[in-house]
Amino acid sequence: MIEYRPIRVGLLGAGSVGSQVARLLLEHADELANRIGTPLELVGIAVRNLDAKRDADLPDRLFTTDAEALIQGSDVVVELIGGIEPARSLVHLAISSGADVVTGNKALLASHGPELFAAAEQVGAQLSYEAAVAGAIPIIRPLRESLAGDRVDRILGIVNGTTNFILDRMDSTGASLEDALATATELGYAEADPTADIGGYDAAQKAAILASLAFHTSVPVEAVHREGITGVTAEQVESARAAGFVVKLLAICERLADPETGQEGVSARVYPALVPRSHPLAAVHGANNAVFVEAAAAGPLMFYGAGAGGVQTASAVLGDLVAIARRHVIGGPGTSESTHADLPILPIRSITTRYSITLEVVDEPGVLEAIAHVFAEHGVSVEQLAQTAGPAGSRATLVIGTHVAAESALADTVAALAKSPVVASVASVLRVEGTV
Template sequence: MTDYRLLRVALLGAGAVGSQVAALLLKHADELADRAGARLQLAGIAVRSLDAPRDTELPRELFTTDAASLIASSDIVIELIGGIEPAREHILSAIGSGADVVTANKALLATHGPEIFEAADRVGASVYYEAAAAGAIPIIRPLRDSLAGDRVRRIMGIVNGTTNYILDRMDTEGAEFSDVLADAQRLGYAEADPTADVEGYDAAQKAAILASLAFHTAVPLEAVHREGITAIDKSIMDAARHAGYVVKLLAVCERLDGQDDSPTGEAISVRVYPALVPRSHPLASVHGANNAVFVEAEAAGPLMFYGAGAGGVQTASAVLGDVVSAARRHIAGGVGVGESTRANLPVVEVGRVVTRYQITLEVVDQPGVLSTVAGLLSDGHVSIATVEQTTTIGESDAAATARLVIGTHKAKEQDLSATVERLAASEVVARVVSVLRVEGN
């Protein structure tokens, strides 16, 4: 047996992911030593309560409530407790003690990433976070390393498995949002309070991380435009299907050219919203709770990363990959690899985005309505590409309304938004049913 150097590994948290990481560290100790070039000793598992029930057969002597002492005596610290505090305090403490850090904490990185990375740079430590953006999908290293010499133009990602599960079942089965959400909660895909998922908060955190890497710019979470999927209903899904689209909650990170108020003429847009994706696009075929990230780079062209976006053992795979990388760095020596955020591109509001739209209106069913609607769109610099009357509602002529589904050519978001406000105020429009962006073509 090879006489490997010993590295002490501290694990913070023993939840679904943490318990899997601990079990794999113990089970595959010899294999991991061969891969890392060092023996990875699980020094302890810090938890809030020693008596909390756990679905695990991990040795009880590994558990401790003294996270500070465990961190201080370890070479690599794995943070899997989630949330902001005490995770932030523990990570900064680990970095201060000279340890490398592995984390899956998207919320922490999206809000305090620059502080953490700067602390690591000061002491030559490294922070690894492959599991923070898309679960088991390897996307952090490709963006940070493989594409470091390229120029990423755009990222479109399905980065939340809960919302993809809901939207996929609504599309394939014609089910209603509330029914599928209830099923997702029963199956464990959605929390009892699903707000973070269905309102896009989780995806926004991941979008901030991906954009920061792709564009070498620190992207604050508050700069990410966010919309959820709670307004998506069966009628919207039916209209999308009829038009050849599928609805997906997308994280879109995009490099924008021609920005007069930017020193380089470039800026970036980072946004999360439900969008129409052509059924011919690779993202349209992402089903169930899976995730996928579609990257467009100038030299490499289009790249697709697909796989499980959540799950204890799947996420543990990404975490252990980071642990092996951290161990190899310890063996090789030298300072850690810092994050490149020196581009300092401005992050602009969603109003500057240019894309296509599908507008669904409920209008008065009488002659001349289409001409009025077309005029309002033209006045707002929004050009019609397609228009279809899908249904007529109401039994009497006085109460009858029709539903119009209007596809537009590319328009600026701020022009479209102002035009929709004028449509909503028009006497011929009973209500604006939905406005969805079209992405991926």
Template sequence: MIEYRNLRVALLGAGSVGAQVASLLLSQKDELTARVGAGLELIGIAVRDVDAPRSVELPQHLFTTDAESLILGADIVIELIGGIEPARTLVLQALNSGADVVTANKALLATHGPELFRAAEQVGAQLDYEAAVAAAIPIIRPLHDSLAGDRVDRILGIVNGTTNFILDRMDTHGDTLESALATATELGYAEADPTADIEGYDAAQKAAILASLAFHTTVPIESVYREGITSITKEQVDAARAGGYVIKLLAICERLTDATTGEKGVSARVYPALISREHPLASVHGAHNAVFVQAAAAGDLMFYGAGAGGVQTASAVLGDLVSAARRHVVGGPGVAESTHSKLPVLDVGSVTTRYQISLQVVDQPGVLATIARLLSDGGVSVETVQQSVATAPDETPGHTVAADAPPTATLVIGTHAAPESALAATVKVLAASDVVSSVASILRVEGS
């Protein structure tokens, strides 16, 4: 057997993931060589500061600040810098030089994916990104390869470990959102600035990647509807538990038909939703991730595991590295992305879903009939209604209450499936009604 030359690997970034990738690549060199059929030589690690402390000990001579020169000498470039720039410029430089690229950069792919895939296809290079969505969980390759001959209809994903940890603490320990976030920060699950996680930006980037891949079309990040978890209260979590639900931040990608126009397209959206405790995703605890896929022929599939962590993410990166290296040994151009469908991305108003609406209402005869009429006028069918015991007006210090203010009661209304646009419009009508004191909360119901 003719031995293949060593393949030169350049690493961009040596943070928590990059340092682990370098360590594993060096320590498992012989085993990786046997799997690939060629040696994998780490020729350098590009960083901003060569003297910065690292999470693992690495040979100092590998570090450089000259990323461009390092790229030009590589067969495979691993990009773990994160963010948009300089990552985009460096990845394009690598692809244009003919090198394959492995990345875990979800923000870059969600924002500039089509541009990068075109660059790879033009020169026959390959761009792999298994670690970009759910760290160690293999979801990109199953969608790209294993399910390429099937029709993926829907994806429900818990793809952000920080928010899942927070919501799980609220559900299992009775924490408030603030205290759960503080615990997540102490344990290292949340960044000092958790905005990207708790406002849903991180999950939205991953939803854009999953939808583009699953539906063979381009879903730009700007088309992903997004809500975070900052408005979720302990009372909502407690009410969900009492009703047999749990609240999860879900990334949802699905094929759908607009109920009003009949237009067929796809939807990608992120928001906190109620999901039955009998659904497999309800059992995803802590900072774990899971992706639930519904395919026409394969049926229901679930991928579960660690959604973050340096060594866990490094596992997925090395899997992509081995795949790219094998292609070099075997020969042939890289496998291009499939985006032939070019389906329209429909607005969230086209989605058909269910609501659970909590209302503070005036406790007087005829209120329930008025609420039912307003819902019916909006084309929304009521499935369940729960009413709490009436309470006296708020008389806490500093709160001004009219002398003749009537007591209020809480109505929790579960709706049948209806277009999102109709549900949203009906909630506005309810909020303006004389019999409704306030709309306490609105949560969508998913997974059924």
């Protein structure tokens, strides 16, 4: 066997993940070399501040502020800077200079994935990104390779650990969202500005990546319907618990027929939803992530584990790095993305789902008849109804669960209910997912 030269690895960024990637590369150098057939040589780490505190004790000689020079001297570039720029420009530079790229940058891929994949395919380079979605959980490679010959119909994912921690704490302790968020911040699960997490932006970026992979179609993040958890209340969570549900922020990607044309399309969306406690996703606690995949031949598949953390995410980065290094040893071009299906992206009103609607209504005769008329008028049928009456002459609370219906009909029903003279307020609307 011809001995292959050491593969030069340039690392961009030395934050919580980058520091752990560098540490593992140095500490496990011999073991990794045995797996690959040649050593991985960490030739440098590009950072903005040479004096910043690191999460690992790394040799000073490795650090540089000249990212471009480091890229030019690397066979594989690991991009862990985050954000769009300068990450986008540096990844383009790496690809054009002949290097393969490993990235964990979900924002970059969700916004500029197609152009980066096209650039890599043009020169036969590999662009790998297992760490971009769900941390340590191996979900990208199974969708990209293991299920490439199957038909993935639907993905339900808990892909943001911060929001899962918050909702799980609200469910288990009765805490308000504000109190649960404060705890998440104290424990380091939430950033000082938690908007990306609780606003659903982080999950939407991951949904765009998963949908693009699963359905072989380029799904831009702007096409992902997004709702965060900022409107979820302790009362909603308690009501869900009493009814046998748990509230989860879900990323949902699915194939469905366009109700207007009948043609197959793709939906990608993020919103808080009620999930039956019997569903596997209901058992995902704390800051963990899970992705539930429904495939035509393989059937239902569940991927579960740590969705964040420096060393956990570093595991996913190293998996990509080892796979790329093996390809260097045996030869051959990189694996390109399959987006040739080019299915249309359908709006949220095209999906079918179920609603759980909580209404505050006037407590007088004829109310239920008036409510039933609104549902019938919009072609939505009621599956369950629970009423809690207040003191005589006051308001009553109705919790209405619908059968599966078109989102458009359900949304129009809620809008009509809000205008009804017997409805004092629409207190809560949550979709119900994960049911048969």
